[in-house]
Amino acid sequence: MTDDTSPSSSETRWRPFHGSRGSTTRAQLSLPVVEAAIGVGLLLSVTVCFGVGLSAPPTAQTRLDSHATDAAAVLAAESPRHADRSRLVEVARSAATFERERDTLRRRVATVLGDGLLFVVRTPHGLVGDRPPPGDPVGRASVPTCHGAVVIEVWRP
Template identity: 55%
Template sequence: MRDADRGQLSIPVIEAAIGVVLVLAVVVGFTLGVPHPDGTERQLDAYAHDAATVLAEEPPRHGGATRLEEVSASAARFERERAALEERLTRVLPANCMFRVTTPHGTVGYPRPAGVPVGEATVPTAGGPVTVEVWYV
């Protein structure tokens, strides 16, 4: 038998090798990072919902039940309130967000870019649905 010719690794050498592999695995994990869930769409939806809620609950500037009712009532009212609606949304939303509000009589805000995450909220009004879209700059 040739069993006497076989060498064996000592236990401390095996433990050291496992320890090195473990340390390298941890270092690689921190270096490459762990993917985290992207909450961008949920946050944008929350911004859009909050902005729509503020507009739906605010009193109108001239007539109607709410500010959104006023801007969706007619094309003339929408044109009269367009600048005030844009200014109000600029104050309500964070500075790093852009927006677009679509009413039955027109839109306020910025053109929606292609390929970016967008949050959206729609509020039904007597004049038709009003949709608020929000995205990051």
């Protein structure tokens, strides 16, 4: 039994969309419009990255901190003159090793920092260098060792 209200097989075939103007073509964006949109998005993202990514210019304090951190990293990575892990571990080991290495440490830190910077290295057994003047900006870096912390302070005269 057939139902007279059911559409025939020829009527159920796909029919093209005729849009509002009656054409059979599909709507597409033009390629230059797509390229322009991608270009504008890329330029905006780069502009935002530069605008947000820039921090304030470094202050004297942050520059001094970076000098102290650099010097501490160099000294912590240097092999010692005697049997130990690093130069900083060697000077922190005991009062005797500190006294033995005091002058060598002073010369090495002065070489690492260069001219124009003064310093003091604080170990559990004493100081090497000059004390910083009160009130001036001082950069600090601390290196923990198994015998105590070694602190390097740097400032400009």
